[in-house]
Amino acid sequence: MFCPQCGASNADTAAICTQCGRQLQAAIPPVGAPTPLPVQGVVLPPGTTVPNFLVFAILATVFCCLPAGIPAIVFAAQVNSKLQVGDVAGAQAASNNAKMWCWISFGVGLAAIGVWVLLVMIGVVSGIHNN
Amino acid sequence: MAVLFLFAGCGVLLLRVFDPATSGLFPPCPLHYFTGLYCPGCGSLRAMHQLLHGNLREAWALNPMAVLLLPFVVYGLTSEALLQLRGRGLPHLFLPAIWIRALGVAIVLFGIARNLPVDPFDLLAPGILLPL
Numbered sequence: 001m002f003c004p005q006c007g008a009s010n011a012d013t014a015a016i017c018t019q020c021g022r023q024l025q026a027a028i029p030p031v032g033a034p035t036p037l038p039v040q041g042v043v044l045p046p047g048t049t050v051p052n053f054l055v056f057a058i059l060a061t062v063f064c065c066l067p068a069g070i071p072a073i074v075f076a077a078q079v080n081s082k083l084q085v086g087d088v089a090g091a092q093a094a095s096n097n098a099k100m101w102c103w104i105s106f107g108v109g110l111a112a113i114g115v116w117v118l119l120v121m122i123g124v125v126s127g128i129h130n131n
Numbered sequence: 132m133a134v135l136f137l138f139a140g141c142g143v144l145l146l147r148v149f150d151p152a153t154s155g156l157f158p159p160c161p162l163h164y165f166t167g168l169y170c171p172g173c174g175s176l177r178a179m180h181q182l183l184h185g186n187l188r189e190a191w192a193l194n195p196m197a198v199l200l201l202p203f204v205v206y207g208l209t210s211e212a213l214l215q216l217r218g219r220g221l222p223h224l225f226l227p228a229i230w231i232r233a234l235g236v237a238i239v240l241f242g243i244a245r246n247l248p249v250d251p252f253d254l255l256a257p258g259i260l261l262p263l
Contacts, residue, residue, distance in 0.1 A: 055207030
């Protein structure tokens with residue numbers, strides 16, 4: 001890395017600059033540290049990321065024909081609207097609901113696939129009998 | 132979670148090889164099976180099959196909503212996978228709540244519209260716009 005003060009090249013792991021002695025590591029946020037969400041004027045405390053599971057809700061609704069994805073989308077919207085006003089606890093509650101509906105969708109989807117497989121197997125078996 | 136991604140990978144492979152339009156391997160939409168109605172997701176599997184073969188036009192004709200939302204879903208899933216693999220996902224996208232509500236309404240309206248037997252709404256039903 002390059003020292004932000006004097007521009008000297010240093011090892012990536014160097015704690016201080018070999019040229020000018022400036023502290024280097026503190027200037028870099030640790031990898032994986034959640035950055036605060038800048039949300040329309042409301043700056044949430046660092047580490048606050050409330051997942052809204054929107055991707056999974058869309059997967060369920062548009063890619064798997066599952067109506068249970070609709071409440072998941074509604075709750076996903078609620079997560080972000082609560083975050084926008086800084087209500088982290090409310091967002092967390094909505095997030096839990098969104099997650100629950102995603103799992104319901106997943107369960108219903110699995111059940112539907114199971115029933116389909118069963119029907120196909122019965123169909124195949126009865127087909128063999130008829131022949 | 133890793134198991135889920137494994138399942139998803141297998142699903143994509145199966146979708147590439149078998150066409151849901153002609154193969155009985157994939158389950159039909161239960162709603163369409165029992166009522167004959169189209170839901171917002173009808174045609175999305177066939178659309179994904181076409182996309183996996185590079186046929187954007189066919190995919191669009193089968194389910195435009197799925198084609199539009201696919202980049203977003205791929206981004207989200209990639210981020211999720213990276214989060215599992217290296218502990219850090221892609222840059223977090225924050226969608227204003229109103230966008231998500233609008234999306235929800237759009238999906239529901241799309242589901243209703245594609246069942247209307249009136250021009251131009253019937254064009255949204257899966258496969259109507261398929262090139263001959």
